[in-house]
Amino acid sequence: MNPPQIANGHTKQLHDQLPPHRTAVISNSDPASCVREAERILGYSFLKPKLLEQALTHSSFSNGTTSYERLEFVGDAALNLAMTNYLYLSHPDLGPGHISTLRSANVSTEKLARVAVRHGIYPLVLRNSPKLDKQVEEFTKAVVQEPEEDQIYGGSTKKAPKVLADVVESIAAAIYEDSSFNLDVMWKIVRRLLEPLITADTFGEQPVTTLYELCQKSGKDVKFHIWQKGKTTTVNVFVDSELVGYGSSKQKTIARLNAARDALEKLNGEKSNLLIKSQRKEVGDEEEAKQKLNEFCMKRHWPPPVYKLEEEKGPAHSRTFICSVHVETTNDTFIALSECRSRVKDAEKSAALKMLSIVVKEVICVV
Template sequence: MKKSRGSRASSISSPCPSLPPLPPPPSTPMSSDEDPMPAAVAEVEDLLGYRFSDASLIAEALTHSSDAEHASYQRLEFVGDAALGLAFTNYFYLTNPSLGPGQLSVLRAANISTEKLARVAVRHGLYRFLRRNSPKLDQMVEEFTMVVKREIEEDFDGLPYGGSLVKAPKVLADVVESIAAAVYVDCGFNLEKLWKVFRGILEPIITVGTWDEQPVTSLYEYCQKKGSRWISRTGGRVFEYYKCVC
């Protein structure tokens, strides 16, 4: 992902793009005699604008460990976590020459957090492609999806980055990381190619300008780091009050 400092991808103060409409909540998994994977692979390829040389990689990326009949995404998730971290490291290093390592680390962490990646999965409806066998997981994802949808409808200021009262299911972030890994491995571990394919999926990217505008997110992540939890959110769209227990 080589770029000159003069050819930066975007301004750090650029506004976040509007979000596409949310897909419907996840449906009940298909019965064992149906194979939805070929159609799921085709849809994900269309979403990414990328055709896999080895389709087994994306099929594995779309398989949860609750499906005992197929290899799950766990190995790919491991790779995807590292690849996205390095991709964001390069991106922020090149686009923010005045930032120190501490600030760069904050930006990278914000963009690859479970909450942020889970919301990426919700916006693109990635869970519906996942091969799984866990009604409990479906319920958790549906609850989180409904919260995100409600925040969009209410124009909640923390929407793109997190801060909801419902904890983001890790499976949603895992799917994003696994799909990223499938692309990364398929293209020969080419980080520049991964970024080119995947950057649009990750929008809106949290930048210096937008991060400073997210006090709710900052409070939420501080509470998580300290082992605290939300207990209430009150108020309307103009003034809202948040309370957490330490």
């Protein structure tokens, strides 16, 4: 894919495919080599290469070049604004709360750090910090082991060294300034690095979100119990008071992700036996069917069931009735007919029982 034509700068052909988590061996004492390689990765040739050199200079490196702190500060703001613009224009139906959530997910420290790893940016950073090198090396090894889908959201195995995200933000600021503060130019370049972006359609793929949605559809209650022991956070996931997932990490958010994934694996692996068992509990018998159906609909914010007398049979002294019940879900409308009953109320209960069987099964199938 050819990069866009950029004003106020010269584009380069992006390399065909960067190996994931590449570890280019470049002497970080040679600023010119680092700048050239960074331009190749970005597909952008700087009018002012010194800006890119500054963006790649850590405070531990002494070569007379100002470190990236000022650029990182501007890049953080510019990235947030560019991402906000993109989400606002591409998701016209989203409210400010959802836009804020998606923006945060796309420019979080955890996600930006993985962008730096994926594109081999850290080897280009001018630095003199063995401790930092060790942290990044350990983090990179952990990222390689992460499930691919988790990397989109920031992974789940190890907290990212902030330097990785800072460098991505400083590079964004360098492009922003080099292009005469053209936000569109900066966004076109940086967006390629950020892909795949988290969108409203894919956000639900995150383990914690998926678990909540899965259980919400079947009216189940999800609780995360979190406690600290030393430097380790442990998280248990309970679904309707039953333990279904466990995770631990030195980072609370990572422990939570691990626990959610564990719960999903167990629920899916057992074909959601916990939820299927609940079907029998939800349906019950005719006597409580109307009440249970009302509660079932309320939990999902569906309109209340609508009952209708469909048919009367027989003479007055032995008349029977058939009733229907209509339930409107988020995406469909279901209708169930009762068995013949001697009273209208009993016919409604019969219809409600049949409807419960339909909607509970439908929810579990959707899950």
